[in-house]
Amino acid sequence: MSARRIVVFAKRPEPGKVKTRMCPPLTREEAALLYAAMLDDVLETTAQAARAVDADLCLAVHPPEATHEMATLSPAGTRVEAQHGAGLAERMAHAVAAAAAAGYGRVLLRGSDNPTLPAELLCRGLAALHDAELAIGPDRDGGYGWIALRRPAPGLFDHPMSTTSVFDDTLANARSLGLRTTILEPHFDLDTAEDLARLARLRREGGAGPCPRTLAVLDEHAFWGCAPASG
Numbered sequence: 001m002s003a004r005r006i007v008v009f010a011k012r013p014e015p016g017k018v019k020t021r022m023c024p025p026l027t028r029e030e031a032a033l034l035y036a037a038m039l040d041d042v043l044e045t046t047a048q049a050a051r052a053v054d055a056d057l058c059l060a061v062h063p064p065e066a067t068h069e070m071a072t073l074s075p076a077g078t079r080v081e082a083q084h085g086a087g088l089a090e091r092m093a094h095a096v097a098a099a100a101a102a103g104y105g106r107v108l109l110r111g112s113d114n115p116t117l118p119a120e121l122l123c124r125g126l127a128a129l130h131d132a133e134l135a136i137g138p139d140r141d142g143g144y145g146w147i148a149l150r151r152p153a154p155g156l157f158d159h160p161m162s163t164t165s166v167f168d169d170t171l172a173n174a175r176s177l178g179l180r181t182t183i184l185e186p187h188f189d190l191d192t193a194e195d196l197a198r199l200a201r202l203r204r205e206g207g208a209g210p211c212p213r214t215l216a217v218l219d220e221h222a223f224w225g226c227a228p229a230s231g
Contacts, residue, residue, distance in 0.1 A: 004055035012066035041115035049119035089157035110146035113189035116209030
């Protein structure tokens with residue numbers, strides 16, 4: 001067993017349950033199709049990072065009954081388990097505690113909404129724990145795309161989730177717990193049509209990141225009017 005674990009938090013790509021802030025302009029079915037492609041890219045990139053730093057890869061699934069289904073879609077060697085807890089904060093705390101109980105000395109949690117996030121940044125996040133007790137990668141809407149810890153930190157996630165102050169609230173809790181914290185550069189999630197427009201601009205500039213399946217689905221279905229990279 002590796003001393004490191006990377007956990008991807010994901011939902012079953014079910015219409016009406018994922019990427020709902022993109023509906024409209026997308027239909028619920030289109031949003032689910034897009035999310036499935038995003039998750040494929042996230043898992044591929046995360047598997048690359050796990051191999052690079054000798055970390056074990058885990059997919060934490062919601063809802064629990066989708067665990068078997070999601071296992072068939074995951075890269076070889078991925079541990080797939082259900083998320084546990086009444087809300088996201090409890091589920092994240094449980095994932096850190098479970099990793100520590102299993103003997104992992106470093107654990108990184110990441111979401112599945114940021115398919116352009118490069119594997120190298122995940123590797124740096126885990127490496128930052130050499131000196132820090134907490135490392136975090138903010139996103140551009142007030143949250144964060146990943147967070148890494150050496151050990152459980154009870155109370156760290158005790159704040160409202162899915163708000164524009166999640167990042168600041170987490171840092172405030174980290175300070176109150178006395179955690180030495182490293183902040184890496186920000187990235188962005190794909191949550192709204194405006195985020196898709198940002199991705200279109202980045203692709204035209206050659207900086208879309210490692211998300212070929214996401215881009216292919218967007219092009220094939222013309223969800224957002226993005227021209228091919230050569231356009």
